Amino acid sequence: MPPPNPLPRRTMLRGAAVAGAGAAMWPLLDPSHAVGAPDDDAAAYTIRFDNGRQQTLWGLGFEIQSDSINSGNNGMDDKVVSGVPYDLTDSERERFYGQMLKAGSGRGFRYCRLAMGLYHRGLDPQKKHIVDRYKGQTALLADMIERTGIEGISAEYWSPAPGWKKNGSYVGGKLASFSPGALDALGDAMVRDLDYLAARGVPISMWGLQNEPRADTRYSSCTYSPDEYVKTFKAVAPKIKKKYPRTRIIAESQDGWKGGIGKAIKADPDALRYVDAWTFHRVGTSSTEQIEGDFTSGRAGKTVFNNEFEYLNYGSVKPGHTVNTAQSIMNWMTFQNAPSWFWLHALKPTSNAEALGYGLGFWRSPYGKHLPRFPDLKPGHWTFNALNWNAVAGFLRYMPWDSVRYHVDEPRHADGTPYTEHRIMAWRTPKGDPVFVVTNRSESKPFTYSVDTQTGEAFHGHRYGPKVNDMSVGTKRGPKVTFTVPPLSIEFWACRS
Numbered sequence: 206m207p208p209p210n211p212l213p214r215r216t217m218l219r220g221a222a223v224a225g226a227g228a229a230m231w232p233l234l235d236p237s238h239a240v241g242a243p244d245d246d247a248a249a250y251t252i253r254f255d256n257g258r259q260q261t262l263w264g265l266g267f268e269i270q271s272d273s274i275n276s277g278n279n280g281m282d283d284k285v286v287s288g289v290p291y292d293l294t295d296s297e298r299e300r301f302y303g304q305m306l307k308a309g310s311g312r313g314f315r316y317c318r319l320a321m322g323l324y325h326r327g328l329d330p331q332k333k334h335i336v337d338r339y340k341g342q343t344a345l346l347a348d349m350i351e352r353t354g355i356e357g358i359s360a361e362y363w364s365p366a367p368g369w370k371k372n373g374s375y376v377g378g379k380l381a382s383f384s385p386g387a388l389d390a391l392g393d394a395m396v397r398d399l400d401y402l403a404a405r406g407v408p409i410s411m412w413g414l415q416n417e418p419r420a421d422t423r424y425s426s427c428t429y430s431p432d433e434y435v436k437t438f439k440a441v442a443p444k445i446k447k448k449y450p451r452t453r454i455i456a457e458s459q460d461g462w463k464g465g466i467g468k469a470i471k472a473d474p475d476a477l478r479y480v481d482a483w484t485f486h487r488v489g490t491s492s493t494e495q496i497e498g499d500f501t502s503g504r505a506g507k508t509v510f511n512n513e514f515e516y517l518n519y520g521s522v523k524p525g526h527t528v529n530t531a532q533s534i535m536n537w538m539t540f541q542n543a544p545s546w547f548w549l550h551a552l553k554p555t556s557n558a559e560a561l562g563y564g565l566g567f568w569r570s571p572y573g574k575h576l577p578r579f580p581d582l583k584p585g586h587w588t589f590n591a592l593n594w595n596a597v598a599g600f601l602r603y604m605p606w607d608s609v610r611y612h613v614d615e616p617r618h619a620d621g622t623p624y625t626e627h628r629i630m631a632w633r634t635p636k637g638d639p640v641f642v643v644t645n646r647s648e649s650k651p652f653t654y655s656v657d658t659q660t661g662e663a664f665h666g667h668r669y670g671p672k673v674n675d676m677s678v679g680t681k682r683g684p685k686v687t688f689t690v691p692p693l694s695i696e697f698w699a700c701r702s
Contacts, residue, residue, distance in 0.1 A: 248652075250614060250629055250655070251613065251656075252639070252659055253611055254659045255659060259611060260544055260609075261607055262545070262610055263315060263545045264312070264315030266316035266317065266512065266547035267314050267316075267549075269319060269324065269551055270550055271324045272325065272326060273554075273572070278424055281323070281375075285572045287570045291341075299352075302349060305566060305589070306349070308601035310602065314353070314601060315355065315545075317346075318361060319358045319407075320416065321360055322365060322427075326338055327342070333366050333368035333394050347405055347406030357410030357411075359547075360399060360409055361412070361415075361455070362395075362414060362415050364426055369381060376423065376425060377427075383433055388436060388437055395444070399412070399448070411454070412449070415457070415458065416458050418458070435473055443479060454480060456480045457483075457484070458484045459485070460486075461500065463500070481507065481508065482508040483509045485500060485509065486513040486514075492530075492533040492536045495536035495537050500541045508544060510541075512547040515563045522593065524648075524672075525646065527592050528644050528693055528695060529646065530597065536628065538610060548565060548597055550565065552565070552566045552568045552587055553566075555569050555570070555576055555579040556573025560579065564590050565589070565590055566587050566590050568582070569584045569585065571584045591672065594674075595672075596669070599695060611631045611633065626644075627652050627654075628643065629641060630642050640700065641664075642695065642697045655687045662682070664681050665700070666681070666697070668691075668696050670693050
């Protein structure tokens with residue numbers, strides 16, 4: 206999939222955004238709520254902290270590569286042991302946990318996506334139960350979670366254990382049988398997989414039957430037709446929910462309710478009742494898609510969010526993508542009422558060609574060819590990938606778990622379309638502190654925001670961009686604040702109690 210255009214065209218809305226459960230049905234971008242006359246370089250906004258309460262924002266997620274994959278996603282090499290946090294030195298683990306996963310002084314990430322059958326792929330003798338592939342693998346994950354305060358993992362299968370598959374392999378193929386008895390036994394085995402993790406200190410926050418169930422890849426995968434997925438889901442999901450009642454069950458981790466599998470689930474009440482959230486993979490797409498598109502009208506009362514985002518053209522991440530990524534988070538939450546959003550990988554090894562597009566940072570593995578375009582790291586050390594990390598870091602620092610989003614009255618262009626290059630989102634933290642974030646995705650022109658914050662408190666500005674991370678840009682006291690955002694910039698304006 207090509208990378209998004211940092212300067213997408215302005216087009217008309219094609220689908221109305223639908224507020225999440227319990228959220229106020231505030232009209233989005235209704236001209237009657239617009240304030241000020243928009244032009245090319247300035248506009249006025251009002252944050253509705255009075256009666257514009259929207260959804261609760263759970264927090265963000267990331268994926269951890271706790272085992273190896275070959276460069277370019279070209280299969281797995283089980284002759285080596287390499288992964289994170291395993292490869293990192295003790296001091297580098299501590300720095301990784303504090304500086305990235307906890308985002309310094311912020312609350313940091315809430316969820317860790319764990320690829321069952323790929324980055325956690327050891328097997329019992331019958332090859333029907335997933336266990337550690339190397340000594341202490343789960344213990345390292347449990348230690349990471351404890352030391353960072355992450356709530357838990359999103360355990361999602363890239364493939365069931367090979368003993369359940371027709372081809373006897375993690376890679377490709379289908380389940381060997383969809384008979385009631387076989388699916389009942391598979392459900393018991395998947396519960397045991399979670400039991401194995403939980404017993405070793407890894408809490409389970411989410412569970413998914415299959416990552417991208419239509420994809421037959423060179424690495425771990427398992428394909429399902431809509432009918433096969435529904436049969437399997439109905440056999441397994443009730444067992445997961447019974448044993449782990451607080452775990453959110455997601456489906457179908459690619460096209461949500463919009464694809465053939467999602468439609469088949471919606472048509473079956475016995476399956477639909479176990480879905481807690483629809484998850485989408487809108488990988489590297491322009492953030493304008495969440496303004497123009499519809500990801501909520503068919504949700505059947507369920508939550509929606511994007512649980513994988515990265516850039517697939519490995520060497521093509523550009524400065525414009527930094528702001529695009531930030532706007533992807535904002536637009537999923539603003540226009541689709543998503544409570545969460547996941548980046549693909551915290552760290553990727555410098556031996557993987559896909560590292561630049563996939564990672565928030567890089568680590569030096571002792572294995573594989575160390576690609577020269579990456580920083581000259583010592584083995585066991587890591588560094589940030591600024592183009593990706595700087596897009597996400599401000600949300601981890603200034604948007605604590607369970608903040609509540611509030612509606613913002615914003616203007617439109619003369620042709621009736623909303624601003625796509627200049628976005629805004631506002632929330633209150635669990636302590637009640639008001640915060641808002643704005644962007645300027647233009648590559649050449651500054652943009653001036655005039656914001657009625659409805660509060661007389663002082664807001665402290667923090668700028669992010671392709672080369673900037675948490676740079677102080679001063680303090681402004683409300684209720685009305687005006688400031689100019691440079692090209693390719695993201696700014697968080699936060700009050701602190």
